[in-house]
Amino acid sequence: MSAEQIASPIRVGVLGFGGLGQAAARVLAGKKQMLWVAVADREGYAYVEEGLNPDACIGSYQSRGSVGYLQPSGILSDRSIADLIAQASVDGYFLALPNLPNTFIASVVHQFIESGWQGVLVDAIKRTSAVEQLLELKDTLRQAGITYMTGCGATPGLLTVAAALAAQSYAEIHSVKITFGVGIANWEAYRSTIREDIAHLPGYNVEKARAMTDAEVEALLDRTDGILTLENMEHADDVMLELAGICSRDRVTVGGVVDTRHAKKPLSTNVQITGRTFEGKISTHTFTLGDETSMAANVCGPAFGYLKAATSLHRQGTYGLFTAAEIMPQFVR
CATH class of the missing domain: 3.40.50.720 (NAD(P)-binding Rossmann-like Domain)
Incomplete structure (x- = not known):
């Protein structure tokens, strides 16, 4: 347009x-x-x-x-x-x-x-x-x-499309690994987002996270020093890349670290796309977001x-x- x-x-x-x-x-x-x-x-x-x-x-x-x-x-x-x-x-x-x-x-x-x-x-x-x-x-x-x-x-979104673009270098995609770092100075500014993240923690689900009071969320964050470490999340990057014909969803993993007490990111957000080129070489593209860009x-x-x-x-x-x-x-x- x-x-x-x-x-x-x-x-x-x-x-x-x-x-x-x-x-x-x-x-x-x-x-x-x-x-x-x-x-x-x-x-x-x-x-x-x-x-x-x-x-x-x-x-x-x-x-x-x-x-x-x-x-x-x-x-x-x-x-x-x-x-x-x-x-x-x-x-x-x-x-x-x-x-x-x-x-x-x-x-x-x-x-x-x-x-x-x-x-x-x-x-x-x-x-x-x-x-x-x-x-x-x-x-x-x-x-x-x-x-x-x-x-x-x-x-899903920016990093998913980066993976789809980077995949063009390869004849076969072996893995797509998305790792994010989020820094939030005050979790209360993003209450719903934090609850969605909590739902991915072991022992939690969407219903349990939704039912938590603000006091219960704060108690959880006190136990973790404000840090949420998330692994193997149910993230739609997998189905989106599968629908786009890039790779099967089982080759896509998403995880990250959320700091709910500091604006600075605990780690740099990135996506790594590993695959085999038509010459038979194995390589990895990495796309990293600038740490200064907020969630x-x-x-x-x-x-x-x-x-x-x-x-x-x-x-x-x-x-x-x-x-x-x-x-x-x-x-x-």
């Missing part, structure tokens, strides 16, 4: 306004090709045709717990997503939502389908099983006139790049479900 083709900005909505949703608002504030007009959280929503003010929305959420208290455009609602879909004129939504329970994202997608809304949806979903639920909706999304991009964060930057940037790419597809009449490993993101200016 050229600059000439988007003389008017893409009108964007953000669903979910925790740490990731607030970061998305900050990212959009610097974009000329996208206009942030709609937002919803658990208790309310806001819609302004001329564009929302990030500072005002974040202030409302942090002081009173919902953008529904934003004056004069906020509206309190216990069905905020459905109400926002019905009211707002939006080209595409970024689903910055916690996937707790594991069926939550799919249930939100059903709301869009049932409403008759047409446009673009992008998520930064993590779990393989959650993406598999969306794959079952592929034909339904196509028939509904929705272009959906899934797994468009950092991992929010590495999730929101790709998500909006994919939203732009999906908007181009939607305007050409291409609907259905796609993964980050199938489509290249487009840079949003």
